[in-house]
Amino acid sequence: MSGPQRTEHPPPRAVHLGLGAFHRAHQAWYTQRANDARVPADGAVNGAVNDDGPWGIVAFTGRTPDAALRLSAQDGVYTLAERSADGDRTETVQSIVRAVPGSDDRAWLAAVADPEVSVLTVTVTETGYRPGSGPPERIARALAARRAAGAGPLAVVSCDNLLGNGRVLRDAVLARAGTDAGWIADAVSFVDTVVDRITPATTPADIDAVRALTGLDDPAAVVTEPFSEWVLAGAFPAGRPAWEAGGARFVPDVRPYEERKLWLLNAAHSYLAAAGRLAGCDTIAEAFAVPSLRAATEALWADHRAVIDLPPGEVDAWLDALRVRFDNPRIAHRLDQIRRDSTAKIPVRLLAPLTRRETAGLGAGDAQHAALDAWIASLLTLEPTDAADAALARELDALAPSERRNAVIARLTPEGTPA
Numbered sequence: 001m002s003g004p005q006r007t008e009h010p011p012p013r014a015v016h017l018g019l020g021a022f023h024r025a026h027q028a029w030y031t032q033r034a035n036d037a038r039v040p041a042d043g044a045v046n047g048a049v050n051d052d053g054p055w056g057i058v059a060f061t062g063r064t065p066d067a068a069l070r071l072s073a074q075d076g077v078y079t080l081a082e083r084s085a086d087g088d089r090t091e092t093v094q095s096i097v098r099a100v101p102g103s104d105d106r107a108w109l110a111a112v113a114d115p116e117v118s119v120l121t122v123t124v125t126e127t128g129y130r131p132g133s134g135p136p137e138r139i140a141r142a143l144a145a146r147r148a149a150g151a152g153p154l155a156v157v158s159c160d161n162l163l164g165n166g167r168v169l170r171d172a173v174l175a176r177a178g179t180d181a182g183w184i185a186d187a188v189s190f191v192d193t194v195v196d197r198i199t200p201a202t203t204p205a206d207i208d209a210v211r212a213l214t215g216l217d218d219p220a221a222v223v224t225e226p227f228s229e230w231v232l233a234g235a236f237p238a239g240r241p242a243w244e245a246g247g248a249r250f251v252p253d254v255r256p257y258e259e260r261k262l263w264l265l266n267a268a269h270s271y272l273a274a275a276g277r278l279a280g281c282d283t284i285a286e287a288f289a290v291p292s293l294r295a296a297t298e299a300l301w302a303d304h305r306a307v308i309d310l311p312p313g314e315v316d317a318w319l320d321a322l323r324v325r326f327d328n329p330r331i332a333h334r335l336d337q338i339r340r341d342s343t344a345k346i347p348v349r350l351l352a353p354l355t356r357r358e359t360a361g362l363g364a365g366d367a368q369h370a371a372l373d374a375w376i377a378s379l380l381t382l383e384p385t386d387a388a389d390a391a392l393a394r395e396l397d398a399l400a401p402s403e404r405r406n407a408v409i410a411r412l413t414p415e416g417t418p419a
Ligand SMILES: NC(=O)c1ccc[n+]([C@@H]2O[C@H](COP(=O)([O-])OP(=O)(O)OC[C@H]3O[C@@H](n4cnc5c(N)ncnc54)[C@H](O)[C@@H]3O)[C@@H](O)[C@H]2O)c1
Pocket: 017, 018, 019, 020, 021, 022, 023, 060, 061, 062, 063, 064, 067, 123, 124, 125, 126, 127, 128, 129, 133, 134, 135, 159, 160, 161, 162, 195, 196, 197, 198, 199, 200, 201
C-alpha cells in the first residue's frame, strides 16, 4: 500500500523548529490553506495580503528525530484528519517540503540563513523557554548565521502556550545573542501569537482510521479537531504566507485573546488532567463528563472570566464552543499527555490569573484554590512526568499540607504578570 503523494512543490520560504503533531495540524495546515487560496500575482487573498507565490516549510524536530524521519520517508506529505463528534474528514497537506532531524546543525543554520526564507515558526513546548533550555541558543546561533550571510530581516513566530510568547522568546534569544544582539533587535521581529487547535499525539488506531478512510498508509498522519484559531500581533518585515486564508487574524495586541485561551482552555485542561487522573479518567472528554469535575471546571471558568478583558458575549460564545470541543468523545486527548511538564504550565494557566484577580481587587477565587490543590495532590500522588515535577513534589511532600498551596504560589507565580 502506498502513502500520500506530492503534487505541489512550493519553494522553501519558511522554517519551523519543533516538528510535532501541533505544527502539522496548525501552522503547516494554515500555510497549505494559504497556498490553496493563491490568486494571480496582482490579486489579493481575502482582501488582506497580496499573494506572491506558494510557501514551503523546512521543518526541524526539537529533540528526537522520529517525526522528521517518518515525514521524510513520504517526502514531507501527510494526511490531516479533522475529527468531529460525527466523523472524520481527511485532506492532504504538502506545505512541508523538507523534514530534518534537529541534530543536523549545518542544515539548521543554512535554512535560517537562506535569503529566500522570511519566517521562522517555533513550537518547542513550555519547557523550551526555561532558563538554560536549548531553543533560544539555537535560534540565536541561526540568526547570527543569517546576519553573516546578509540574508536580511526575518519574523520569528512563537506558537507555544505562553503569555507574551513573542516577547519571552525575544528576551531569551537576545540574552544569548552576544555581539549579534543589536542586529537581531533591529532586523528580527518576534511576533506574539495565540494558537489553538486540540491535537493529541497520533496513535496506531489513528493511522488505521486514516488507512480505512483514504486507502493510504500514512504513519505521519495527524488527527485534530475541526476548531482552529490563530491570532497574531507583530511585523513580518520580509513577508509571510496569506494565513488569513485559513482564518488567522492579525490584531494590534493579542493579550485579551491569549488570556482567554490560556486561562479558559488550558487552565481547564491542566485542572482536568490532575483531578481527572486522580478520579481514574483517561481523557478530557471522560473527565469533563464527571459531574463534579465539570462543575469545578465551570467554577474555574467563572473565576477566570472575571478578569478577561473581552465583551461578555464574546467570552460566552467562545465558552459555548469550548464545551462542545471538550465533549467531543472522538478526540481522545489523554490526560497523561496534558499533565506532562506541569510545573512549566501551571504558572501561566493558574497562577497568572490568580495574580490578576488579586490585583483587580477580587481576591483569589475558591475554584482557583481548588484547582491548585488538585494539581498539588496529583503531583504528590501520580508518577512525575519530568525532573521539575519530581523536584517540586519532593519539596511539597516535606511541608505540612496546609502550607503547600502558599508555597506553590510563592515559588511559581510568574514575575511581571501584567496587572
Ligand atoms: N498539541 C496541541 O494541541 C497544541 C495546541 C496549541 C499549542 N501547542 C503548542 O505546541 C507545543 C508542541 O505540541 P505538539 O503536540 O506538537 O507536541 P509534540 O510532542 O508532538 O512535538 C513537540 C516538538 O517540540 C520539541 N521539543 C519539546 N521540548 C523541547 C525542548 N525543551 N527543546 C527543544 N525542542 C523541544 C520536540 O522534540 C518536538 O519536535 C505544545 O507544547 C504547545 O506549546 C500544542
